[in-house]
Amino acid sequence: MSMHAVRGTKDVFGDEMLLWHRAEQVFREVTAAFNYREFRTPIFEHTEVFKRGVGQDTDIVGKEMYTFEDRGGDSLTLRPELTAPIVRACIEHSLLHHNPVQRIWYAGPQFRYERPQKGRYRQFHQFGAECVGSPHPEADAEVILLSYEALRRFGVTSFKLEINSLGNAAVRAAYRSALIEFFEHHKGELSEESQKRMYTNPLRVLDSKNEKDRQVVASAPLLQDYLDEESKIHMTSVLALLNSAGVPYVINPYLVRGLDYYNHIVFEFTTDALGAQNAIGGGGRYDPLFALLGGGDQPAVGFSIGIERMILLHQAEHSQEALVESEPRGVYIIAIGDSSRDTVHTLAVQLRREGIHVVTDLLRRSIKAQMKDANRENVAFTVMIGDDELATGSAVLKNMVTGEQQTINQSAVVSVVK
Ligand code: HAM
Numbered sequence: 248m249s250m251h252a253v254r255g256t257k258d259v260f261g262d263e264m265l266l267w268h269r270a271e272q273v274f275r276e277v278t279a280a281f282n283y284r285e286f287r288t289p290i291f292e293h294t295e296v297f298k299r300g301v302g303q304d305t306d307i308v309g310k311e312m313y314t315f316e317d318r319g320g321d322s323l324t325l326r327p328e329l330t331a332p333i334v335r336a337c338i339e340h341s342l343l344h345h346n347p348v349q350r351i352w353y354a355g356p357q358f359r360y361e362r363p364q365k366g367r368y369r370q371f372h373q374f375g376a377e378c379v380g381s382p383h384p385e386a387d388a389e390v391i392l393l394s395y396e397a398l399r400r401f402g403v404t405s406f407k408l409e410i411n412s413l414g415n416a417a418v419r420a421a422y423r424s425a426l427i428e429f430f431e432h433h434k435g436e437l438s439e440e441s442q443k444r445m446y447t448n449p450l451r452v453l454d455s456k457n458e459k460d461r462q463v464v465a466s467a468p469l470l471q472d473y474l475d476e477e478s479k480i481h482m483t484s485v486l487a488l489l490n491s492a493g494v495p496y497v498i499n500p501y502l503v504r505g506l507d508y509y510n511h512i513v514f515e516f517t518t519d520a521l522g523a524q525n526a527i528g529g530g531g532r533y534d535p536l537f538a539l540l541g542g543g544d545q546p547a548v549g550f551s552i553g554i555e556r557m558i559l560l561h562q563a564e565h566s567q568e569a570l571v572e573s574e575p576r577g578v579y580i581i582a583i584g585d586s587s588r589d590t591v592h593t594l595a596v597q598l599r600r601e602g603i604h605v606v607t608d609l610l611r612r613s614i615k616a617q618m619k620d621a622n623r624e625n626v627a628f629t630v631m632i633g634d635d636e637l638a639t640g641s642a643v644l645k646n647m648v649t650g651e652q653q654t655i656n657q658s659a660v661v662s663v664v665k
Contacts (some may be wrong), residue, residue: 271354334379398527520564627664
């Protein structure tokens with residue numbers, strides 16, 4: 248039997264790992280610039296957190312969750328997203344009593360039972376941030392700028408920021424009724440899926456990718472026309488802050504997002520470079536979520552970016568060579584013969600304690616083979632130790648870039664290669 252990774256999951260290794268590290272470094276730098284602090288929640292939660300938080304009628308809760316009963320009979324779910332768990336944690340630890348604004352970021356694996364394809368996995372990773380406690384447009388603008396800055400610093404450019412307002416609860420309720428009424432008049436023209444959705448989650452029909460649905464949607468009433476004064480002011484204030492930060496965006500009146508907890512601003516980063524999976528990240532304001540999880544009224548706004556999609560976009564935009572570490576670094580210590588092995592070991596220990604990158608041979612190979620290995624490992628120096636060097640306490644140091652070779656005292660290796 249051949250063993251292989253579970254469908255929809257993938258191994259990350261080799262040169263691709265360099266991109267993951269670069270992405271993680273960008274997350275740390277950008278969140279530090281915005282004063283967000285890292286938060287880690289467990290991989291699984293009580294299923295209720297997502298049922299109540301994300302919404303019963305969403306695709307995520309309806310058909311994509313990895314839910315199981317543990318040995319104690321509790322229903323648990325591998326987290327499909329992190330916003331509901333973060334809110335659960337804010338409530339549980341009374342974080343807002345300590346500080347009325349919580350700025351939180353996270354990165355980690357998520358699980359959704361979706362049909363795997365390029366850029367869509369069953370285990371994937373998200374980087375995200377949540378700003379909890381402020382109802383004001385400055386908070387919306389802050390998280391949008393943070394997410395934009397992360398993508399920009401990571402070095403991807405072929406994406407656009409789409410933005411829309413869903414209004415407040417009253418606006419959405421009125422719009423929802425108007426939409427259902429409109430879809431009832433066009434029921435026969437809608438796809439089978441949308442005929443079901445038009446009652447449970449009519450707003451989702453708006454961002455259906457089905458051609459039949461799109462034709463109907465083109466003449467559907469627009470949410471913008473239902474927005475009240477408060478919602479309009481919120482939206483224009485956020486847009487003004489983006490304008491003054493020089494962040495380009497497009498208003499997409501059909502953007503609704505797939506999770507139920509949103510109100511007011513929703514946004515998405517989309518690209519044409521990744522085929523069908525065109526959303527690199529998304530988010531919005533989710534004031535209703537705290538109350539849904541029993542935490543009273545508490546405004547909040549945030550986003551998540553799919554790390555695999557961000558990396559795929561980087562690969563689509565940049566050549567492979569750009570990813571490989573090209574600068575030679577560190578030392579390869581070559582043992583000539585068995586007798587020098589102990590000295591090589593001691594020197595390696597000493598150099599590593601000084602923070603120097605050191606490689607030694609683990610296959611007891613010939614000098615020639617070790618030299619070849621040193622080239623493959625892209626080291627800056629080799630240090631050779633054989634019987635002559637053992638007798639005199641010296642080492643033959645070679646600069647792999649210039650080819651220059653010299654014999655020096657073993658105790659001087661640290662200062663030369665550092
Ligand atoms: P979401 O739109 O469901 O939002 O996911 C955010 C991003 O995660 C997507 O844009 C995509 O890049 C990535 N993603 C989602 N599913 C997959 C998958 N199966 N494979 C690969 N990547 C995927 C949320 O999760 C919200 N919690 C965002 C948020 C935070 N809203 C407010 N705060």
